[in-house]
Amino acid sequence: MMKRFKRCDTPLIFTFVCLALIIFPIIYILFGIFNQTNESTEFLFKTQLKFYIKNSFIILFFTGIFTGIIGTFLAYFETFYEYKFKNFFKFTLILPFAIPSYLFGYIYVDFFSYSGWLVTFLRQNFDIRVHFDIMNIYGAIFVLTLAFYPYVYIILRGFLKRFPQNYIEASQNLGCTQVKTFFKVILPLSKPAIISGMTLCLMECLNAYGVPNYFGLHVFSTGIYKAWVGYGDLNAAIKLASILLFLVFFIIIVQKLLQKPYSITVTKRQKIRAKKLSKKSEIAVVCLIFLFLFVTLFLPLLHIFIWLYRSYSDINLISLFNLSKNTILLTTFSAMLIVVFSLFINESLRLKEGKIKEIATSFANIGYSIPGSVVGISMLAIFINIDKSMQWLYRLLEVKATLFLTLSPLVLVFAYMIRFLSLGYMGIQNSLNQQGKKYYEASLSLGKGKLKTFFLVDLPMIKPAILSSFILVFIEIIKELPLSSLLTPPNLKTLAFEMDRYASDEQLALSAAPAIVVVGISLALLVILNKIKDK
DSSP states (O other): OHHHHHHHHHHHHHHHHHHHHHHHHHHHHHHGGGSOOOHHHHHHHHHHHHHHHHHHHHHHHHHHHHHHHHHHHHHHHHHHEEOTTHHHHHHHTTGGGGSOHHHHHHHHHHHTSTTSHHHHHHHHHHOOOOOOOOOSHHHHHHHHHHHHHHHHHHHHHHHHTTOOHHHHHHHHHTTOOHHHHIIIIIHHHHHHHHHHHHHHHHHHHHHOOHHHHHHTOOOHHHHHHIIIIITOOHHHHHHHHHHHHHHHHHHHHHHHHHHTTOOOOOOSOOOOOOEEOOHHHHHHHHHHHHHHHIIIIIHHHHHHHHHHHHHGGGOOHHHHHHHHHHHHHHHHHHHHHHHHHHHHHHHHTTTOOTHHHHHHHHHHHGGGGSOHHHHHHHHHHHHHHHHHHTHHHHHHTTOOOTTTTTTSHHHHHHHHHHHHHHHHHHHHHHHHHHHOSHHHHHHHHTTOOHHHHIIIIIHHHSHHHHHHHHHHHHHHHHHOOHHHHHHOOTTOOOHHHHHHHHHHTTOGGGGHHHHHHHHHHHHHHHHHHHHHHHO
16 A cells, blocks of 8 residues: 555645745845855945845836736727738737847837937937937836837737627627726736736836846846846845845735735636727728837837848858757757646646645746746855865866766756746646546546556647747847847857847847747747647
């Protein structure tokens, strides 16, 4: 009996051991707040901490508001109204997700510069001399809004597709106009979805490193990087990371409190009947959406190709090929590892209910809410200590590198696991929940083992979810900059790291080649993801 118990629980025990390893770096950073403070750390906190807090809150507040408004507007009109080019907009409005936020920053700084399109056009054609300086906190809010609105739009769009048509009809029968129905019925019931999307935007703002760094803003992500790379003060970096972590938890608590009063039960209901807009309203909506799409997709893509045209003679194709190969191999390996681990966790919890499943799900999901700079600095601190304790072994094996593990790709892959496990886990879990347990339990009752049942029953049914999870994780990893900046080994540069280097050297045009690879791959994968979702 004991043997059977152990044998049955081995996968579950292994799952919790692995999940414990994943949350350990987060706990390590939390306790970092109690580390002893040295003089350089005290100086940094006295002179910079107030700016980190102030700037971070300003960016969070305004970016959250703007992404919420834009995402709600786009999702609402797409769901409840018919207008020209609706299917085209539906397909293209998620594509800006393929463009990293830091690339938006580089593009719009160049666009509004003295030699940029807009200023040059006004100067040459109308003799209007203007100076647009967006390298400030307001410019950062503008750029981050363009980059992160898809989170609100996608989440709310999915929610509104299941919105009860009878609620709308009841409102209209009571004499409410469409505008009143939106504010009195649709908006209150949509608050959980809007808040979820806005929360993701806020998390991404805290995670953003490229835009604040390039714009010269003092926020937590740049402060952590500066403390470690600029001053070599790991203790200060850990303390800043722990404060940022408490800020993340505060946002999550506020999200839960705001979502609590609003809920809607999803049952079988009539499909939403979209109304035809009047001619004037249709023209206004189409023009607004097209203008927004131009700003978030067409202009950035065109700008990248202009950079490419200007810099093609300076591009080292062999270097670009090696850089792309290394990035794609690293990203593919990391994404596959995350998906495989997500499958293992979900299968080990397949028949579990209650607290065990809740705890495992919480552990698996926590990483995505943690900024990359926090994960990165925790990885550095932990692996530097491991390397220090392993010096005797390195001497025995005649390993010359004193930071053998810290400077290996292993650390970066582990960091990706912590940060993006949630994307793989939730996609697969949702698919398994939709399939239910009857086929799984039927297979077990016929004498098939769990492994055989997985390959014969679960795997064929959740293949689309596995592919979707892989694509989402791949896109997030290939765009990721904070982890790349902190953890990329000297002999393994990534495309994101290279773009950041060119931007730091004020060679924006040279960033076109790596940008084309990142954006091109991400766009292609988003198209595939769209087709999977439509099936």
